[in-house]
Amino acid sequence: MKSSDKELVKGYVQKAQKKLEVAKRLFTNGDYEDSVSRSYYAVFHAAQGLLLTEGEHASTHKGVLTLFSLLFVKTGRFMKNLGKYLSNLKDDRESGDYEIFSYIDEDTADTALREAEEFINQTILYLQKTGLMD
Numbered sequence: 001m002k003s004s005d006k007e008l009v010k011g012y013v014q015k016a017q018k019k020l021e022v023a024k025r026l027f028t029n030g031d032y033e034d035s036v037s038r039s040y041y042a043v044f045h046a047a048q049g050l051l052l053t054e055g056e057h058a059s060t061h062k063g064v065l066t067l068f069s070l071l072f073v074k075t076g077r078f079m080k081n082l083g084k085y086l087s088n089l090k091d092d093r094e095s096g097d098y099e100i101f102s103y104i105d106e107d108t109a110d111t112a113l114r115e116a117e118e119f120i121n122q123t124i125l126y127l128q129k130t131g132l133m134d
Helices: 003-028 032-053 061-073 080-098 106-129
Strands: none
Touching: 003 032, 003 106, 032 061, 032 080, 032 106, 061 080, 080 106
16 A cells, blocks of 8 residues: 555544544533534544555445445454444434434434444554554
8 A cells, every 4th residue: 555545544544533522522512413423424534544445435425334344344354333333323424414303312422422432443453453554
């Protein structure tokens, strides 16, 4: 992998970590819908970084989900639950962002934070194991 691509991967991870921090602040303030949205984007950016390690890029949210599942879940590099986290967070984000009366509450937002944190931690571990991140 080119050093410029490695820097992009690191950039995606850093962006994911920043989104997660914002999600935590929003949660603390009781902004559950926006917390879920930032949790999703944290995972979305981490997944984009992972796709780049395979020379892939998706231009849609659904594309990121599909490629992550094909390249990382089906190959056994990531546990199935992480693919579900990405899918569930996408659905929850869409509900919170677009529905007038969404089902996002404190419990949903808390789960989103935990899932996003686990996804990012597993992403970092994978990148460290493969030598793509220090």
